[in-house]
Amino acid sequence: MSFVSTRADFSAESPMFALILSNSLVSTIEGVSGAGESPAKSLMVPPLDAELIINGEITSVDMTPNTPTGCPTPAVLTLAMMDLIGMKPLMIAAGLDHEVTVPHIQFGEKAGGDPREGRAVPNAKELFEKGRWLGEYLSQTHDLLVLGECLPGGTTTALCVLRALGYQAKVSSCLVDNPVCIKEKIAAEAVKKVQKAGVTDPLEIVSMVGDPMIPVAAGIAEGYRGKLFLAGGTQMLAAAAVIRALGNTVPDIVTTVYVYDDKTASFKETAAAVGADAYYVDPEFGSIGHDGLARYAEGEIKEGSGAGGAMFLASILGFPPEVIRNTIREQVIRYA
Amino acid sequence: MSFVSTRADFSAESPMFALILSNSLVSTIEGVSGAGESPAKSLMVPPLDAELIINGEITSVDMTPNTPTGCPTPAVLTLAMMDLIGMKPLMIAAGLDHEVTVPHIQFGEKAGGDPREGRAVPNAKELFEKGRWLGEYLSQTHDLLVLGECLPGGTTTALCVLRALGYQAKVSSCLVDNPVCIKEKIAAEAVKKVQKAGVTDPLEIVSMVGDPMIPVAAGIAEGYRGKLFLAGGTQMLAAAAVIRALGNTVPDIVTTVYVYDDKTASFKETAAAVGADAYYVDPEFGSIGHDGLARYAEGEIKEGSGAGGAMFLASILGFPPEVIRNTIREQVIRYA
Numbered sequence: 001m002s003f004v005s006t007r008a009d010f011s012a013e014s015p016m017f018a019l020i021l022s023n024s025l026v027s028t029i030e031g032v033s034g035a036g037e038s039p040a041k042s043l044m045v046p047p048l049d050a051e052l053i054i055n056g057e058i059t060s061v062d063m064t065p066n067t068p069t070g071c072p073t074p075a076v077l078t079l080a081m082m083d084l085i086g087m088k089p090l091m092i093a094a095g096l097d098h099e100v101t102v103p104h105i106q107f108g109e110k111a112g113g114d115p116r117e118g119r120a121v122p123n124a125k126e127l128f129e130k131g132r133w134l135g136e137y138l139s140q141t142h143d144l145l146v147l148g149e150c151l152p153g154g155t156t157t158a159l160c161v162l163r164a165l166g167y168q169a170k171v172s173s174c175l176v177d178n179p180v181c182i183k184e185k186i187a188a189e190a191v192k193k194v195q196k197a198g199v200t201d202p203l204e205i206v207s208m209v210g211d212p213m214i215p216v217a218a219g220i221a222e223g224y225r226g227k228l229f230l231a232g233g234t235q236m237l238a239a240a241a242v243i244r245a246l247g248n249t250v251p252d253i254v255t256t257v258y259v260y261d262d263k264t265a266s267f268k269e270t271a272a273a274v275g276a277d278a279y280y281v282d283p284e285f286g287s288i289g290h291d292g293l294a295r296y297a298e299g300e301i302k303e304g305s306g307a308g309g310a311m312f313l314a315s316i317l318g319f320p321p322e323v324i325r326n327t328i329r330e331q332v333i334r335y336a
Numbered sequence: 337m338s339f340v341s342t343r344a345d346f347s348a349e350s351p352m353f354a355l356i357l358s359n360s361l362v363s364t365i366e367g368v369s370g371a372g373e374s375p376a377k378s379l380m381v382p383p384l385d386a387e388l389i390i391n392g393e394i395t396s397v398d399m400t401p402n403t404p405t406g407c408p409t410p411a412v413l414t415l416a417m418m419d420l421i422g423m424k425p426l427m428i429a430a431g432l433d434h435e436v437t438v439p440h441i442q443f444g445e446k447a448g449g450d451p452r453e454g455r456a457v458p459n460a461k462e463l464f465e466k467g468r469w470l471g472e473y474l475s476q477t478h479d480l481l482v483l484g485e486c487l488p489g490g491t492t493t494a495l496c497v498l499r500a501l502g503y504q505a506k507v508s509s510c511l512v513d514n515p516v517c518i519k520e521k522i523a524a525e526a527v528k529k530v531q532k533a534g535v536t537d538p539l540e541i542v543s544m545v546g547d548p549m550i551p552v553a554a555g556i557a558e559g560y561r562g563k564l565f566l567a568g569g570t571q572m573l574a575a576a577a578v579i580r581a582l583g584n585t586v587p588d589i590v591t592t593v594y595v596y597d598d599k600t601a602s603f604k605e606t607a608a609a610v611g612a613d614a615y616y617v618d619p620e621f622g623s624i625g626h627d628g629l630a631r632y633a634e635g636e637i638k639e640g641s642g643a644g645g646a647m648f649l650a651s652i653l654g655f656p657p658e659v660i661r662n663t664i665r666e667q668v669i670r671y672a
Contacts, residue, residue, distance in 0.1 A: 014477050054469065088473040099444060103466045103473070106442035108435060130439045133390065137424040137439070141350055141477035 001257065003321040005280040010227060010316045012144035017082065017089040017231075017313060018220075019053070019148045019306050021046035021104070023097045024112035024120070024211040027153030031182050034067050034175040034300070035152035042152040043097040043111065049075035049150050049305045050091045053082060054102035057335075067174070067301065072292045072332050074304035077283075078148070080331035081310035084324065085317060092134065094127050095212025105134060107216060115160045115190040115209040124207035124215040131219020139225040146254070146313045147220060148231040148306015149213045149239075156183045157211040158238035160190035164205045165241050167273055171234035172265035176299040180264060202245035210238070218242045221251055228252070230276075231309020233259035233302065234267060241274045250275045254312045257282035258302035281311040283321075288329055337593065339657040341616040346563060346652045348480035353418065353425040353567075353649060354556075355389070355484045355642050357382035357440070359433045359447035360456070360547040363489025367518050370403050370511040370636070371488035378488040379433040379447065385411035385486050385641045386427045389418060390438035393671075403510070403637065408628045408668050410640035414484070416667035417646035420660065421653060428470065430463055431548025441470060443552060451496045451526040451545040460543035460551040467555020475561040482590070482649045483556060484567040484642015485549045485575075492519045493547040494574035496526035500541045501577050503609055507570035508601035512635040516600060538581035546574070554578045557587055564588070566612075567645020569595035569638065570603060577610045586611045590648045593618035594638035617647040619657075624665055 027033040027042040036042035041063065048065040051058050052075045058064065065073040082089050091104035097111045107130045113120045121127070138145055151157075155171040162169040173179060190209035199205055206214050217239035221228060228251040230236040236253050244250045253276045260267050260280035271278040286297035296302060314324050363369040363378040372378035377399065384401040387394050388411045394400065401409040418425050427440035433447040443466045449456045457463070474481055487493075491507040498505040509515060526545035535541055542550050553575035557564060564587040566572040572589050580586045589612045596603050596616035607614040622633035632638060650660050 088469065088476060090473070093442070100442070101444070103469050104442055106429070106436070106440055133424065133439050137426070140424060
């Protein structure tokens with residue numbers, strides 16, 4: 001397989017990489033998410049990922065955003081690509097449980113709640129508006145934007161939103177054994193809640209059963225005028241579905257081959273259903289010479305913190321696959 | 337007098353306007369600051385100014401950032417200029433007492449303390465480093481940066497820092513009757529504290545007796561590679577003095593003619609002493625046909641929220657003085 005899925009004839013004079021950092025309490029439900037050292041600590045992953053990407057190391061706490069098995073956080077791949085490109089990326093915080101220690105755009109709002117109960121994202125509309133502002137802001141100088149996300153547990157809220165919008169999607173997982181049953185049960189309850197309330201407005205659906213990342217991504221897509229890539233796995237399909245439902249142009253989506261080919265999910269089919277052109281990057285981590293990264297190829301982690309998009313960006317900026325792979329290997333070894 | 341002090345042959349392909357929002361508890365000392373509806377409410381001025389500039393109105397609270405006499409906040413001038421230019425500016429929050437409701441870069445940290453007591457800005461070094469990061473970030477796409485500040489009470493902390501650095505500066509005020517005695521008394525105590533501690537390191541001086549805006553401005557100046565203008569009054573002279581003391585290129589400073597010619601201050605002399613080229617804008621508010629703005633010409637407010645720099649930016653981008661004046665008059669009338 002080639003490094004990038006299809007010939008990507010994109011060029012950029014002034015590209016930017018941005019990462020939406022959010023929390024949903026869904027990640028604290030036992031068994032849902034593999035992010036962070038434990039379900040409770042999963043809430044710390046976005047600020048720690050941001051610290052790693054911006055500062056190159058985590059010094060604020062004695063904790064890592066790695067999985068319990070020691071699999072490296074995908075943020076280290078994003079860091080490696082930013083170093084390679086020589087780019088200072090933009091962190092966007094919205095709905096976080098913990099403070100971000102590095103410079104970031106702050107949208108405020110609380111962490112998203114359990115999608116089965118109450119309104120998960122009461123201020124989805126405000127987050128959307130702030131996203132739109134930022135999209136317009138970034139349009140002033142950036143002709144290409146790769147927009148990633150870091151929201152542990154987000155495939156579950158993505159499933160809730162996709163199903164509530166009528167898509168028969170199956171979502172991916174950062175766990176080798178995708179906890180499909182737990183997710184399906186949560187999504188069924190969430191969809192029931194939406195149907196009972198008779199809600200069809202896309203942002204209102206996000207408000208009821210989504211997470212804070214989705215309205216921010218949808219808002220940025222509405223405001224941004226350059227070429228936009230949503231960088232992530234099945235979570236970004238939910239954002240794309242909301243963008244479509246709002247009547248806006250659906251951005252392209254870029255992910256890793258590990259999500260693209262995930263048989264427990266339906267990435268390609270759902271991307272087609274929401275009308276998104278989808279790209280993948282295949283960094284061949286199985287042969288990269290690092291045990292933790294090799295587990296990516298076995299289905300652990302797979303993607304996150306816009307790592308697929310960051311590699312994709314390096315690729316379209318002209319860096320060859322071997323340079324990208326070497327940079328990642330060196331960064332991961334340095335970091336571990 | 338001409339609209340801009342000297343022929344300003346600056347050009348920009350991709351300019352940006354940014355505003356540092358900070359607090360110092362010095363503004364809550366009775367008689368020090370004229371910002372906001374009262375000394376206690378002065379702490380609300382930066383978030384309200386940001387809301388006004390980004391959203392075009394204040395809706396989060398039933399409060400204005402205007403003076404007790406109803407003189408319009410200079411943020412309305414900045415808003416008018418951003419509208420005229422068609423620019424989405426960047427708000428930078430550091431050391432604030434209240435949350436900012438609009439999208440902004442967040443540096444965190446607490447409001448600055450009383451410069452007479454303890455360490456006023458314990459994390460000045462961290463704020464400097466975050467500022468440096470942002471300067472480098474903005475260098476990626478902006479060839480010209482106008483950097484303003486909004487920190488009520490800031491002329492007092494500026495006086496403390498300037499004096500501690502050995503400058504015999506006199507600072508301006510947003511009050512018609514500059515409360516020189518109070519400021520001098522506070523500065524004398526602050527200088528004594530610094531001398532007693534034997535501190536000479538510029539960031540350590542800021543940490544002891546300054547405010548959170550100064551290290552952010554100094555950090556941005558260190559990281560930014562394009563043409564930088566510090567937009568503000570005598571507060572920015574303190575930032576410039578710190579920048580010089582750190583061995584970095586001193587940026588140009590741009591202000592309004594009301595600060596430039598303030599006889600209770602020493603703007604020109606101090607700018608010369610710190611090695612900053614200084615520019616002013618003279619919007620002739622005395623004849624603009626609005627009572628509140630006319631008071632600017634009588635020495636109230638004078639400058640703030642980068643208003644002078646915003647008018648300067650509009651001017652170098654080619655907007656004629658009459659268009660700038662008309663836009664301001666209309667915006668102030670609309671806002672009032």
